Structure formats: C-alpha cells, structure tokens
Amino acid sequence: xIQVEQSPPDLxxxxxxxxxxxxxxxxSVNNLQWFHQNPWGQLINLFYIPSxxxxxxxxxxxxxxxxxxxxxxxxxxxxxxxxxxxxxxxxAGGTSYGKLTFxxxxxxxxxx
Amino acid sequence: GAVVSQHPxxxxxxxxxxxxxxxxxxxxxxxxxxWYRQFPKQSLMLMATSNEGSKATYEQGVEKDKFLINHxxxxxxxxxxxxxHPEDSSFYICSAETGTTSYEQYFxxxxxxxxx
Numbered sequence: 001x002i003q004v005e006q007s008p009p010d011l012x013x014x015x016x017x018x019x020x021x022x023x024x025x026x027x028s029v030n031n032l033q034w035f036h037q038n039p040w041g042q043l044i045n046l047f048y049i050p051s052x053x054x055x056x057x058x059x060x061x062x063x064x065x066x067x068x069x070x071x072x073x074x075x076x077x078x079x080x081x082x083x084x085x086x087x088x089x090x091x092a093g094g095t096s097y098g099k100l101t102f103x104x105x106x107x108x109x110x111x112x
Numbered sequence: 113g114a115v116v117s118q119h120p121x122x123x124x125x126x127x128x129x130x131x132x133x134x135x136x137x138x139x140x141x142x143x144x145x146x147w148y149r150q151f152p153k154q155s156l157m158l159m160a161t162s163n164e165g166s167k168a169t170y171e172q173g174v175e176k177d178k179f180l181i182n183h184x185x186x187x188x189x190x191x192x193x194x195x196x197h198p199e200d201s202s203f204y205i206c207s208a209e210t211g212t213t214s215y216e217q218y219f220x221x222x223x224x225x226x227x228x
Contacts (some may be wrong), residue, residue: 031215041150041203043219050215086155090215098144098209099171100217102155 002027002091006103013077013110021072021106023087030092031100032063034072037084046072050089077110084108115139116208118220125196126228133191133223135206141186142208146217147179150203162189196227 003026013019025032034046047054051065058077063070074081084107088100115138125131135145143164148156160181161169168181178200180192189208193200205222209215 031217033216035219041205041222041224043205043222045216045218048214048216088156092215098146098161098215098217099158100146100207101158104155 001099001101002029002089004087004089004101004103006085006087006106008106009104010107011109013108015077015079015110015112017077017110018073018075019077019108021074021085021087021108023070023072023089023103025068025070025089027091028065028068029089032070032087032089033100034061034070035086035088036081037086037105039083043086046085074108077108079110079112082108082110114210114216114218116206116218116220118206118223120223121221122224122226124226124228127197128195130192130194131196131225133193133204133206133225135189135191135208135220137187137208137218140208140210142189143186143211144209145183145189146207146209147181147189147191148205148207150205150222152203156205159191193225196225198227201225201227 005024032050035043047061049063053062058075060073084105088102119134145162147159162183164183170176183189207217207219
C-alpha cells in the first residue's frame with residue numbers, strides 16, 4: 001500500500017483565521033479523501049478528490065496527482081472546525097484495492 | 113445519501129465474553145465493507161476487508177479467529193470480537209464503498225468497546 005504523511009500534526013488558530021493542511025502520498029492514487037473526525041469519533045467525509053480542485057463552503061481542496069500531494073484549505077475558521085483532520089488514499093492496482101491508508105492526522109484547535 | 117450505521121455505539125463487556133458489532137449501509141448496496149480500529153489519539157488502521165458472500169481478507173497481524181467477520185448481505189457486515197480481553201478495548205469503525213461511479217468510502221459512527 002501507499003504511505004501517507006500529513007502536516008502539520010497540530011494547528012492552533014484564532015477564530016476567523018485561514019489555514020492549509022497538507023497530505024503527501026508515496027504513490028499514485030485512485031482514491032484520496034479528506035475527513036473531519038468530530039469529538040464523538042464520527043468521520044465526516046469532506047472531499048473525495050483523487051485529482052483537481054473542489055470547494056464546499058469555507059472548505060476547499062486541491063490534489064496535484066502528478067506531484068503526489070493534496071491540500072485542504074479552511075477559510076474563516078470557526079470553533080466548530082476543531083477536531084482531527086485525516087487524509088487517506090489508496091491505489092487500486094494489485095492487491096491494494098479498497099485499502100485506505102490514513103495519515104496520522106492534523107489536530108486543529110480553533111479558539112474564540 | 114451514502115449513510116452507514118453501526119450498532120451498538122458503545123459496549124462494555126467482561127473479559128472472556130464475545131461481542132458482535134453490526135455495520136449497515138442504509139441507502140445503498142455495498143459489495144465491499146471495511147473494518148478499522150482506532151486507539152486513543154492515533155490514526156485508523158485497517159483490520160479486514162469484507163466482501164459479500166465470501167471470506168474476509170485480514171491485514172497482517174490481525175487474528176482472524178479472534179475477529180470474526182461475516183458479510184451476509186449487500187447491506188450488512190458484522191464483526192465479532194471473540195473471547196475479548198482488555199487489550200481489545202478500542203474504537204471500531206466500519207466503512208462501505210458505493211462501488212458505482214467512484215472509489216469513495218463512507219464511514220459508520222463507530223463502536224467504542226471496553227473490556228473489563
């Protein structure tokens with residue numbers, strides 16, 4: 001399977017600030033997803049983005065597949081954005097089909 | 113759309129007993145479901161891949177006789193933790209792939225298992 005690295009591991013912001021989270025992956029991917037894990041443990045799908053750019057409200061994501069990285073942008077952060085953000089991906093070739101590999105996550109804390 | 117449920121959301125059991133966790137895709141058929149485990153302040157680790165009507169495929173280091181997986185229908189997969197011990201206490205999460213137009217996976221809310 002692929003290797004997934006996320007940065008930064010921790011991020012502390014004041015409400016209203018913008019931030020960028022990065023995900024590097026070791027091989028080409030057929031699936032690259034961003035999640036927000038809420039305090040109850042539920043993984044919320046943010047983006048399915050193996051390539052290109054998508055936007056959803058204050059969040060947007062860009063995956064540059066040829067350079068093997070993805071970025072998650074959070075604008076005008078709110079306290080409810082706090083939590084852990086994971087990226088995960090896999091390459092569908094060979095025996096790795098469906099086997100999402102998760103990064104170690106970015107812990108985001110937004111202060112009022 | 114693409115909702116996955118899990119039951120129970122939390123369970124406490126005594127050492128030596130078995131616990132069954134259900135994972136259901138509510139509004140789509142999932143030929144493939146996945147089971148993950150997450151320890152506190154850590155990332156998710158894939159335990160096994162569950163395909164409807166066939167035996168599950170376990171990741172290296174996961175004991176298949178301890179973590180029994182059954183995928184009896186296109187909307188239900190179950191994970192049974194047999195003879196549970198305190199070290200099996202963890203957060204177990206399932207996911208399902210819609211398998212139609214993309215490889216996107218959707219996750220259940222998780223089950224918190226505590227073995228006393």
